[in-house]
């Protein structure tokens with residue numbers, strides 16, 4: 001008999017934020033696939049009470065996951081929820097890629113592969129504070145990521161956590177087809193990092209792994225295995241939903257009914 005696994009209390013926030021996300025992107029388009037895959041990761045960082053994000057740092061290196069972070073920041077009261085309605089319109093701080101114009105955001109990103117270096121600098125600058133970085137699997141094809149990985153090992157940045165949203169896809173197809181990462185965990189281990197692979201939609205696993213990572217003397221990589229488009233059947237494992245213009249009304253209603 002399989003053990004009964006209780007749904008994590010924060011899972012209801014994931015449900016709510018997926019609905020907010022869909023409403024935002026339906027109107028003005030955007031990167032919905034990775035936003036849907038990374039929502040539990042961001043919830044684990046912002047709502048588990050493991051971190052004090054007034055002091056600790058969260059760096060979204062995969063800046064196109066902006067819509068997900070906007071819903072999280074709104075839920076965490078960095079700005080009123082009504083601001084989500086302005087997403088991707090002129091003069092709104094909430095653009096398609098994240099920027100420091102957004103309350104609660106300390107790093108502008110969108111050019112992939114750079115955020116981990118920034119997080120390394122923060123981690124080295126004050127070892128009492130945690131630096132949590134969220135990268136995508138696709139951006140591990142950028143050379144700068146590996147410079148940061150070596151740097152973190154050299155300076156034994158035990159206060160650095162890199163969470164990889166490993167959904168297996170990038171804008172033009174599967175990561176494995178475009179430029180394979182092969183065994184990413186082994187690569188990080190060989191670079192001196194502590195690595196844990198988790199189900200990136202399981203908040204129990206994400207939170208307990210983040211808790212363990214806080215005690216580490218070595219940089220931590222959490223490989224979160226996720227599903228692109230998670231929660232909406234026709235978007236799941238479909239790289240065509242990496243980014244959308246607008247969602248036709250019939251598909252919007254279908255998606256809405258599934259969340």
Ligand SMILES: [Mg+2]
Nearest residue numbers: 137138167169
């Ligand atoms: Mg990906």
